[in-house]
Structures are given as structure tokens and as C-alpha cells.
Amino acid sequence: MRQKFEQQLVNLCAPTLAGLKPANLFRCPESPELFQSICEWNEKLKSFGLRIRVMKWCHKTKSCLIYVCRWDWICREIQRKDVCVFLQKCGYDLSGDMESVICQLARRLCLRADFPHEIGIFLGYPLRDVVGFICNKGQNYSCSGCWKSYGDAKEAQQTFDSYKKCTACYQHMYEKGVPLIRLIAAA
Numbered sequence: 001m002r003q004k005f006e007q008q009l010v011n012l013c014a015p016t017l018a019g020l021k022p023a024n025l026f027r028c029p030e031s032p033e034l035f036q037s038i039c040e041w042n043e044k045l046k047s048f049g050l051r052i053r054v055m056k057w058c059h060k061t062k063s064c065l066i067y068v069c070r071w072d073w074i075c076r077e078i079q080r081k082d083v084c085v086f087l088q089k090c091g092y093d094l095s096g097d098m099e100s101v102i103c104q105l106a107r108r109l110c111l112r113a114d115f116p117h118e119i120g121i122f123l124g125y126p127l128r129d130v131v132g133f134i135c136n137k138g139q140n141y142s143c144s145g146c147w148k149s150y151g152d153a154k155e156a157q158q159t160f161d162s163y164k165k166c167t168a169c170y171q172h173m174y175e176k177g178v179p180l181i182r183l184i185a186a187a
Contacts, residue, residue: 005037006180013068014170015163017050019185022077022124023069025055030062038066048184049073053102056109065109067102067122074098074122082127090118120147129156 008028015021028034038052045052049070056065075098077083084094092104108116120130125147132141132150143153145160170183 005034005041007174008066009041009068010170010174010180010183011167014167014183016068016070017180017184018166018170019070020162020166022073023067023122025065025067025119025123027063028066030057030064034064044181045184048186050184053106055106069122071098073124077121077124080127083121086127086131087118087121090116092118123147126151 005028008026009017012026013024016024035054038054042052049072050068051071052066052068054064055067058064078087078094078098078101087101088094092101094101102122105116105119105122109119117134118130120133121127126149128151129147129149133148136150138148141148141150143149143156143160145157146163149156173183174180
């Protein structure tokens with residue numbers, strides 16, 4: 001399981017590990033080894049400014065939603081004035097610290113049947129795309145890749161391509177035996 005978790009970090013979080021993106025979210029089967037792996041990797045990643053946490057555990061599917069983020073980057077994004085206004089309109093209480101804001105998102109993930117669309121902010125999607133997705137109910141986008149973009153399609157596609165290239169590069173290096181810890185960019 002530990003090797004599998006490490007492989008998932010490579011396959012699903014390479015842009016975050018490389019410092020190109022502030023966060024990723026992925027589903028993982030629940031197991032005692034998973035929680036041990038998360039603890040171990042949190043300790044290893046701390047010096048790189050990265051954190052891993054379980055955002056949701058599903059009793060039905062016996063799986064967890066795992067959030068991997070560059071903490072300082074996410075904090076800066078959430079503190080932007082336009083993002084604060086948006087999150088407050090979504091019902092977030094921003095009077096506490098960043099951990100309390102992440103906990104509010106985790107509660108929303110657990111209590112709602114559908115995904116809270118503001119999650120895009122916590123994954124580093126541009127605010128205009130998160131708002132565009134909500135206002136357009138997922139339709140009328142200019143480009144689709146890692147998310148649906150409602151802005152400059154060429155710019156969004158370049159971002160999507162850079163994430164894809166990064167992931168392929170990380171997968172190749174990892175398969176060639178480069179330890180994951182050596183692939184992580186410092187904060």
C-alpha cells in the first residue's frame with residue numbers, strides 16, 4: 001500500500017510536487033496502511049512546504065479524498081481580496097486561521113451530496129473559472145482540461161499541457177528509479 005500511495009502521488013499530484021500548482025485532490029481506497037503512509041509522507045514533505053490530509057472518508061465506498069497542497073501558496077490564494085469576497089458569499093467564515101477554512105471545506109465535502117464547486121479555489125483554479133463554472137452550470141466553457149476554463153482558451157490549454165508534461169516527466173523519472181523525495185521542488 002505504501003508503494004501504491006507513493007505511485008498515486010507521482011501520478012496524480014506531480015504538478016503540485018513540482019511547484020507548478022498549489023494543490024491536488026484524489027480518491028484512494030481506505031486502509032490502515034493509507035493513514036500510516038499519509039503520516040509518513042506528511043513528515044517527509046513538511047520541509048518542502050507541502051501537506052497531505054484526508055478531506056473525506058466515504059463509508060459506502062470505503063475510500064478517502066486526499067488533499068495535497070503547498071500550504072503557503074493556498075494561504076496566499078485564500079487571502080486574496082476577490083477570493084475572500086467569493087468564499088464569504090459561499091458561506092465561509094474567514095475570521096479564523098487557514099486550518100479552520102480547510103475544515104469548513106472538508107465539512108462541506110462530507111455533508112453535501114454534490115461537490116462544493118468552490119473547491120476549485122482550493123485546487124488553484126482561477127477564480128474566473130470557478131465563478132464561470134457555477135454561473136454557467138458547467139456549460140459554455142472556452143476550454144476543458146484539468147478544469148473547465150471560462151477565460152483565455154489558449155492560456156488555459158498551455159497550463160493544462162504543462163501539467164500533463166510535468167506528470168509524464170515525473171512518471172518517467174520515478175519509473176527509472178528516482179526516489180519521489182528527489183522529485184519534489186522546494187517551496
